[in-house]
Every structure is written in structure tokens, then in C-alpha cells.
Amino acid sequence: MEWIVEKQLVSPTTGTFFALASDTNNTKVIIWYKGSYFIRSGNIIKTGCFGIVINGKARNIEVMHTFPFNHTVWNTFTSTISCPGNEGVIRCESTRSDRCLFDICPYGNKPLLETTG
Template identity: 50%
Template structure:
């Protein structure tokens, strides 16, 4: 089954990501994952015996947990995860870069 990524968040404290994934008949999940690839809206995610496939390519993403989607749960994640890129994906300079666990910013931002 293919899942389309609708929205994403990254957590600079844990080095993990969250994504809303939808499938046929509007079935939705919230994925909590870790890896060196960060999901973006519009990505197509599928699973194979070889691992997680994103846009037809195998990636090194590990799904930590899945949650049934609820807007209240997603809003809780959005409110509690503090990353400037989550609100502004086009961010160029990040004021919190030095406090971030990511070696490379998932949004491509640089330190100020």
C-alpha cells in the first residue's frame, strides 16, 4: 500500500521526524521515524521486504511508532516541538542551530 505524506515536523531535541501519511479512502496515520532522510509533503511512502521505500527508492528510515491520525494529536505535536523550520520550511538562517541535535538541518538552514 502506498502512503502520501501530507505534513511533516522534525524534532531538534530527539533527532526524529513526524509525518501525516494518507492512503486510499482517506485512511491516515501519524508516523514517528528516524533516519538520514526526511519526509516531505508529496513524498510517496511504501514498504517492501527490503525496507522503507520513498518515491521508488529504498531509504534508511526506521519507523519508531505509528499513531492513528487525529487532528488533536497532530496539533499537540506541533505545539510541543520547537523547530523554526516546521513553521517556515524555507528558513535560511536558524537562530536555534547550535541547540539542534541534527548535524545537517533537515530544512537546509545554516547557523546565524
């Protein structure tokens, strides 16, 4: 089966990701996963007995759960998951003060360095 990713979210407090994807029939699902690869908007996911292929490359991700898309659920995720990259504005440095479980920011942000005066 082939899916096109429409949107993505990063959950820094859980170290997991969410992807909103649709197939050729416009059936939409939310994929909750973890791993070292960050699925972005426009990526093409193919699934089958061979595993998961993203943009033509096998990727080692663990799908924790896949469920039918629901606007209310997706809106709840977007309003309650706090990450600067999810807001669509990519900064050179992250201003997050909460704990982030990602060693490397999926969006490419760098943590602010604390200075002592």
C-alpha cells in the same frame, strides 16, 4: 501499502521526525521515525516485505512508531515542537537558541554564527 505524505515535522531536541500520511482510502497515520532521510509533503511511501521505499528509492529509516492520526495529537506536536522549518518559513540561518541534535538541518537552515565584538 502506499501512503502519501501530507505534512511533516522535525523534532530538533530528539533528532526524530514525524510524517502525517494518508492512503487511497483516506486512512491517516502519524509516522514517528529517525534516519538520514527527511520525508517531505508530497512524498510517496511504499511499505512491504521489501522494506520502505520513498519516491521509488529504498531508504534507510527506522520507524519508531506508527499510530492513527488524531487532530489533537498532531496539533499538540505542532505547537510544542520548536523548529523554524516546521513553521513553513525557511530562512538561510536558524535563530534557534535551543539545542538541535541534527548535524545538518533537514530544512536546509544554517546555524547563526556567533560574533564577538
